[in-house]
Amino acid sequence: MLELGRSLVTRLQELGVRVDVLDGNTVILRNVPANLRFFNKTHTNLLLKRPAEQMPFVACVDEDLEYTGPDQSLHQAFRTGIRRGGWLAILLDNGKKTDFHEAATDVLCALGFDERGPTVARMEEASTLRRVGGLFTTRGINLSELARNASSEPVIGRESEVTQAASCLIRWGQTRMAVVVGDSGVGKTNLLHGVAEKLLGSQTDLSLTCFDLGGLFAGTLFDAEREHTLRALLTETLTSSAMAVAVEHVELALYMPHGPAILSESIDAGARIIGTTLPLHLPKFAIEPLARRMQVIELPEMPPKDTAAVLQAVAGRIAAHHHLEIDESCVSACVRASRLLPGVFPAKAIRLLDAAAASATLTGATVINPDEIYSATEHAKERGDANR
Numbered sequence: 001m002l003e004l005g006r007s008l009v010t011r012l013q014e015l016g017v018r019v020d021v022l023d024g025n026t027v028i029l030r031n032v033p034a035n036l037r038f039f040n041k042t043h044t045n046l047l048l049k050r051p052a053e054q055m056p057f058v059a060c061v062d063e064d065l066e067y068t069g070p071d072q073s074l075h076q077a078f079r080t081g082i083r084r085g086g087w088l089a090i091l092l093d094n095g096k097k098t099d100f101h102e103a104a105t106d107v108l109c110a111l112g113f114d115e116r117g118p119t120v121a122r123m124e125e126a127s128t129l130r131r132v133g134g135l136f137t138t139r140g141i142n143l144s145e146l147a148r149n150a151s152s153e154p155v156i157g158r159e160s161e162v163t164q165a166a167s168c169l170i171r172w173g174q175t176r177m178a179v180v181v182g183d184s185g186v187g188k189t190n191l192l193h194g195v196a197e198k199l200l201g202s203q204t205d206l207s208l209t210c211f212d213l214g215g216l217f218a219g220t221l222f223d224a225e226r227e228h229t230l231r232a233l234l235t236e237t238l239t240s241s242a243m244a245v246a247v248e249h250v251e252l253a254l255y256m257p258h259g260p261a262i263l264s265e266s267i268d269a270g271a272r273i274i275g276t277t278l279p280l281h282l283p284k285f286a287i288e289p290l291a292r293r294m295q296v297i298e299l300p301e302m303p304p305k306d307t308a309a310v311l312q313a314v315a316g317r318i319a320a321h322h323h324l325e326i327d328e329s330c331v332s333a334c335v336r337a338s339r340l341l342p343g344v345f346p347a348k349a350i351r352l353l354d355a356a357a358a359s360a361t362l363t364g365a366t367v368i369n370p371d372e373i374y375s376a377t378e379h380a381k382e383r384g385d386a387n388r
Contacts, residue, residue: 002027002100011114017118025099026048035112038069044111047087048103051219053138056232057103058213058225060109068369069117074110074118082224089224135235136243137350140209141218143196143246154313157195157306158187161297162194165361168295169195169244170204171273175295177263177273179250179283182299186277191299192246192285195274199244206272213253223256230259236268241270250275254284267293307345308335310352318350322357325367330356333370337377354378 002021004012012019018030029046035044049061065206067078081090090110112118136142146152155162161180170179180188189210196208211233216228230253237245250273253259267273278286285291302310311331319326330353336347356376360368 004101004104008101008105014116025053029104031111032108034109035118038067038074038112038118040064041068044139046104046107048100048107049186049221049225051217051225051229055135055216056098056228057100058089058228059103059221059302060089060222060224061107062086063088064283068338069118071118076231077110082222084222084253087160087222089222091224091227095204105263105280108386110308113382115237135211135216136209136236137232140211140245141192142207142209144200144207144209147193147197147200152197153190154310155187155190156309156313157302158191158194160300161191161299162198164295164297165191165195165274166198166202168297169199169274170206170210172210172292173268175178176267176271177275177294178297179285179294180274180276180297180299181279182276183301183344185344186299186301187236187346188299190271192276195246205242206244207242208244208246210248213247217252224257225261226252227258230256234271237271237273238266238269238387244272244274247275249274249277251281251284254281254287254290260287260290264289264293266276293318301340301344302346304335304339304345308332310346311335311349314350315362318354318357324359324361324365326353326357327367327369329370330368330373333373337373340377341380351382 002024005021009019012029015033020028020030022028023168026047026049028047031043032046034044035043041062043065044062044065048057049060050057063083065088067074069075077090078088081088085088090107108114143152165178165180169176182188192208192210193320199208200205213230216229216233220226220229233245235241247253248285256262263273282296282306285294285296289345308331311334315326315331334344334349334353334356338345338352341348341350341352352373355370356368359376359379360372365372
């Protein structure tokens with residue numbers, strides 16, 4: 001719940017500031033006084049927004065507000081802020097506050113609120129994020145923990161790519177970012193599980209936690225919000241030399257104005273990153289200086305032989321989900337039949353086996369055989385959506 005301290009609320013009311021709570025993550029303070037000795041206008045509106053719970057707030061002021069004082073940090077914050085939709089998102093070096101009252105207080109201080117001279121609250125120690133249950137706790141999937149508990153997905157036929165990615169993460173030099181590139185369905189996420197297992201079985205104590213960058217950025221309005229979130233994630237990664245981060249849809253970081261620089265700076269500071277992306281985004285990774293700090297690992301479509309092994313590994317889980325048995329002959333039939341469908345191995349073969357099992361369950365069958373596989377193939381071809 002977004003709440004301000006009682007004394008601050010009282011003072012805001014005395015000064016005629018109206019507080020509008022738009023939703024559980026967005027608040028606008030209207031007609032906030034700014035210190036005219038340091039700004040070009042006497043009042044501004046202030047928007048505080050966070051993408052989701054436990055994420056840092058981004059602060060926005062009126063687009064035409066300018067800082068004219070001597071503080072270089074504030075000059076930088078206002079000069080490099082991002083303007084959009086009448087708002088200026090200011091980037092304060094304040095530790096990326098996740099508490100609404102603290103975030104609001106920091107921005108009010110930067111505005112010289114209540115006739116004080118504008119100041120920037122300096123960044124707190126990096127462990128702050130972990131003390132409040134940061135992103136690793138609230139939004140990440142600990143792949144190393146899954147591997148330790150034998151709960152991770154089986155990884156088949158990708159030993160070379162797994163080794164390349166794992167070795168990149170543990171390097172001494174700057175090339176500590178691996179980018180796994182492959183079409184949708186080739187098994188990029190599955191490869192991350194293999195990297196976590198490889199690290200667990202090695203002499204390193206590196207732990208791998210996975211984030212979907214699209215999910216982290218959901219609900220954001222400004223590039224500055226996304227940059228705040230990315231910085232918060234990488235700052236938390238740097239709190240321990242034993243932490244590595246896997247970032248799905250990592251290309252989203254490269255489409256932000258300062259995204260490549262944020263990644264490069266974090267790698268130089270010791271961050272260890274593995275990202276996944278589609279081939280169409282690969283040209284974006286040629287941006288310097290990031291290109292010198294990363295290794296591209298191309299993940300091709302899985303051959304039919306390895307796809308059959310993957311189906312053998314997941315068939316039991318699919319059967320348990322649908323409460324039936326899967327005849328052994330279904331695996332080879334599924335690989336053969338799915339060749340005719342759009343998409344890539346192994347995803348389209350797994351999808352076909354799952355669809356056949358679902359259809360069989362609805363008819364009351366307790367065992368599925370190749371006939372159900374071929375029937376599901378015809379239905380998929382008729383729908384034309386097997387690759388969605």
